[in-house]
Amino acid sequence: MSSDITERVNRRSFLTVTGGAGIAGLSGCVGFGGGEESGDGEDGSDGESGDDDGGSDGGSSNGGPDTIVFGQPGALSGSFDFLQPGVSQAADAAVNHINEAGGPLGAELELVRRDTGVDPQEARTVTTQMIENDDAAAIVGLFSSEINPLWDYLQELQTPVVTPWPGSTFLDTRGGDKGTPDDVSDDEWVWRTVVGDTVHTAGSAVYALEEEFETLGIINGNTEGERSYVDGFLSVYEENGGSVAERVEVELGSSSYQSALSRLFDADFDAFLVSMPQESAITALSDWSDGGYGRQPILSDTLAQQAVIDQVGSDLHGAWVASPGRSGPSYDTFEGIYTEEGDAEINGWTPPSWDAVQVTALAIERAGEATPEAIQQNLGPVSRGEGTAVSTFAEGKEALANGEEITYEGAATPVDFTEHGNVFGSVTISTAEEGGFVETTEVTAEDVREYVAEGEY
Amino acid sequence: MGLLQELIFGLVTGSYIAIAAIGFTLIYGIVNMINFAYGEYLTLGAFIGFLAANALPGPLPVAVIAAMIGGGITSIILARGFFTPINQTGPVPMLLTSIGLGIALRNAIRLVGGRSARYIETETSTFRFDAIPEIPVGSVDLLGGFFITSEHIIVIASAVIVFAAVHLLLTRTDVGIAMRAMGDDESLARVRGIDTQLIRDSVWVLAGVLAGLAGVLMAIQTNVSADTGYSHILQILSAAILGGAGSPYGAIIGAYVIGLVLAVSTAFLPSSMTGLSSAMAFVILIAVLLVKPSGIAGSEVREA
C-alpha cells in the first residue's frame, strides 16, 4: 500500500508538470478577438508563401511565389483504385504541360497526391493535411461519397475543390460561385469538371426513347454513383413516356449475378440498363451472356471500355452506351499530350482530371495570385462567356499576357461552369462492335440542356 | 425462372465458399485462430493461377494445379514466418496478427500486381433444360426450365472432388486422423505421441491449397484483383461458424446454406430490398446460432 502512495505522488507531480507546461504552451496562442491581427498573418498564411506581395501587381514573374501546390486526394487504394491511374496520369501530364509553358505566375506547379481509399474520414484528414501542411492552393480531387458527408467542412475550408470525380445529383444545385465571381460570400467551394449524372443520362434516356425502347429493366449497384446514374436516367425517361418494368439492386463484387438476372428477366421490357462499375459489370454481363437472356443492353458510361467487349464476347455487340467526357473541343490536344506521359487507359474521369488542373492553373494566372479566394473568384471568368478560346494553359497564359479575356475549352467538355459549378457536355452514343465501341451518333449539349431546368444544374 | 434454377445458382455460389471455408475452419479448429488474412490467400491463388495461365503452355487445369501448389507453399511460408512463432499466445493475438498480415499482403499484392483487374480467358458453353414441367405455388415455380454452364459444372465438380478428398484424408490417413484428434483435444493428442507442430504445418499447407483452388475458381468466374479474396472473407467466415467452428463437414453445409440464401433472397425479396441479400445471409447466421449455439454440425459448446 505504501508503494502505491509514493507512486501516486510521483504521478501527480508528473501530471502537474506536464499540465503546467501544457497550459503555458496553450496560453502562447490564446488571445482576445482582434488583439493579435498581426500574429494571424504570420501563423495562418505562411502557406501561401509570399503571395501577399506578389498578388497585387498581377505580373507573371516578379514577386510571385516559387512554387504553387495543388492537392489531389485520390483512390490509391480502396474500391475505385483501378480508375486512379488514368486520372493521375492526366493530372501529371497537365502539370508537366503547365510547367513547360512557364508555370502559373512563373512559379513551379506541384501536385501532391495522397490516398483517401474513398473513405470520408480519411478524405477529411487528407484534405486538411494538403491545405494546412502541404500549402495547397486548390484541391483537384474528391469523390461524391467524400464530398457529400463532408459538405459543411469543405465550405469552412474556403479552398476551391475542382474535382473530376463526382456525378452525384447532390451537387446539381450545390457548388460554384452562384454567378457572382467577385462576391465569395454566397459561394460554395466545390466545382466539378465532369458532367453530372443528371445531364449525360438525359442524353442516354432521350436516345432510348427515340429508338422506341418504351419499357425498361434496370440492374444497378447499390453504391452512390450507380444509383445516382439510374435516378438521373429515370427522371428524364419516365417524364417523357418511358416506364420501368423491374429494377434490381445488387451488391458489388459478388462472384455471381445469376439470381439477380433471372429475377430481372422474368419481367417484360424492351431494353435493360446496366449501371455498375466495370469489374462487377463484366461478371454480370458474362452471366447474362451465359444465360442467353438476350434483349437490348444499355450500358452506363463507365462501361465504354474495350475490356468489357473482350470479356463478355459477341453477345454484347449492339449494346450501346452514352458517354460524356470525350467530346470537349480540345480532346485531341489532350490525348496527344496524355499519351506521351504514359500508357494508363483513358476512362471517363481522365479528361475531366486534365481539365480540372488546367482551368485551376488558368484561374491563378488570371488572378495574378495563388490564394484560394483568388482562384475561387477566377474559375468562373476563365471558363465562361466571351473571350479568346484557349485549349491549354500555354495558350491561355499567352492570351492573358496580351491583356485578353479567355475562355477555356476543355478536353471533356467546353468547361462553361454553371452558377452551381457544373459543366454541360454533348453525349456520344457508341455501339459495341467487334473491335471496340464505335460512335454512332451524338446528342449535342444544347439538346441535353433542354431537359435540365435552368438554374437547377 | 423457377426455384430449381435458383437452387443451381445457390449451389455454385456455395461451392466457391465451401472450398475456402474448409481450409478456414481447419485452421480455426486445429491452430485455434480466426485467420483474417485468409482472403488474401485466395487472392494470391488467383494471381498465381493468372500468371500460370499466361506463362505455362498447358490447358487451364495446369494453371489451377499451379495455383493450388503455390497456395500451399505460400501458406506454410506465411505460417512459419508469422503464426507459428506466436502459437502459444492464444487466439486473440493471433487474430490480430492475421489482421496486420492481411493489410500488408493486400497492399503488397496491389503494389506488385497493379490496380486494374485481370481476366483469365475461358470458353463457356451453356446447357439448357426447358422441358421441365412447372409446378407453380403462388408466384413461385418449384421446378421450371433451367440452364447450367460449363463453368458452373466445373465449380460444383471441383467442390465435390475436394469434399471427397478431404473426407478420405481425414478418415483414412494418419495425418488426417491426427488432425481430427488434435481438433478434439490438443494436449491429449500430444500425450498420444502426435507431433503437433507437424500436424499444424500440414493443416497450413492443406488450407493454402484449398485457398488457391477457391481463389482461382473465383478468378475464372469474376476477375483477378487485389480485393478478389478480401471481398469474400466475411462469407467464408460465416460459413465456417454457421456450420460449427472447426468442423469441415459443418463448413460445407454452412457454405451451401449461405449460397442458397444469397440466391433465393435476391430472387424473392421485395424489389426495394434486393441489395440486402448478404445481410440476409447474416440474419440466417444469427438465427441458427440462437437456435443451436454450436452451429449446424457442432457437437458440443466449448467454453472459449
Place this chain on the structure above:
Amino acid sequence: MNVRDRLPSGHGDRALIAGVVCILVGALFALTPLRVQLPSAFYVFVEVGILFVIYGMLVLGLDLQYGHTGLVNFGHVVFFAVGAYATAMLSAQDSFAGIALAYPWPLGLVAGVIAAAILGAAVSLTSIRLRGDFLAIVTLATAEIFHSLFVNFEDIFGGNVGILGVPRPIAAVVSDGDTRLAATLLVLGGITLLTLAAVTRLTDAPYGRVLRAIRADELVTRSVGKSTITYKTQSFVYGAALAGLAGGLFALYNGAVAPGFFTIQVTVTVWIGMLLGGAANHRAVLAGLAIIMGLRLISRFALDVTPVSSDVFASMRLIVVGLILVAVIRYRPAGIWGDPQELGVDQ
C-alpha cells in the same frame, strides 16, 4: 499481480477533474470572445485528435466489455453508427435524403445513447450466453446487417449520401476556425475524460472485481452466487451506450453521417488500439489507440521524404502499418502496457 494497477483510485478522480476543466475551458472559448490561434500545420493533428477522443469513448466501452468482462464484441462500430444515425435523424434540419425531424439536438443525443443501449440489450439478451467467439460473430454480423440497411433504405437513412444538415452546436456559437477546432477538441476530450473517470469508478468498485472474476473464470464466479449473465449484460449495454454517445457526438461534430464513416475499419481500429495498449487498463487502451491513429497519420507525412511515387507510397504505407502491428503483437502479445498474467496470455 500489479497492485498499483489494481487500486488506482486516484486516477478516476483526476480524470474527472481534468475532464471538467477541459469542458469549462472549451466552453470559455466557445461562449466568450476569447480565441485561440493554432499554427496551421497543427490543424491536421487537431482534426485527428478530435477523432481520437471520439474513438476514445469507443475503446473505453470496448475495454469494459472485453478487457474487464471478456466479452468479444467484433461489431462495436454498429453501436457507434446507431447512436450517430439516431442523433442525426432526430436533429437534422434538412437532409438531402432520408429522415430529418429537426428536433433539438440534446434530444437527438439522448435518443442516440438510448438507441445504442437498446440495440446492445437486444444483442446481449439473445447472444450473451453464446461461446466467446460466437458472440464475436453475432456482433460482426449485426454490424454488417445494419451497414446494409443504412445503404439500402435511402428514404429512411439517406443511402450512401447519409443524413446531412445535422446541427453543429459548437460550430454554431464559434465562428472563428481555430477557436472552433480548439473548443471542439477540449469539449469532446473533456467528455472522454469524464467517461474515463466513470469507467474507472465502475471497475475499481467491487462491481469491477466481479466483472474481472467472470473474465477469469465464469464457472467459479457463478458458483459463489453471482448472476454472471446479469453482470455480462450490464457490461455489454454500458459499452454499447458509450459507443452510442460517441456516435451522437460525432454526428453533432461532423454535421452529417454516412455509411462511409461506419465501416468495419472503425471496429478494427479500436480493437487494435485496445490490444496494442493492453486490455483491462483504461489508460493503456487510450494510449494504444493514440499510437495506432498517430502512426496512420504520421506515416502520411513520410511521402515527402520517400523517393517513390504517391501510388507506390500509398501501398507501402499500409504494408508498413500492417507489419508494425504484426511486430508489436509478436513482441508484446498482451499489449504494450498490458499485464500478460491477468490477460491469460502465455509468453
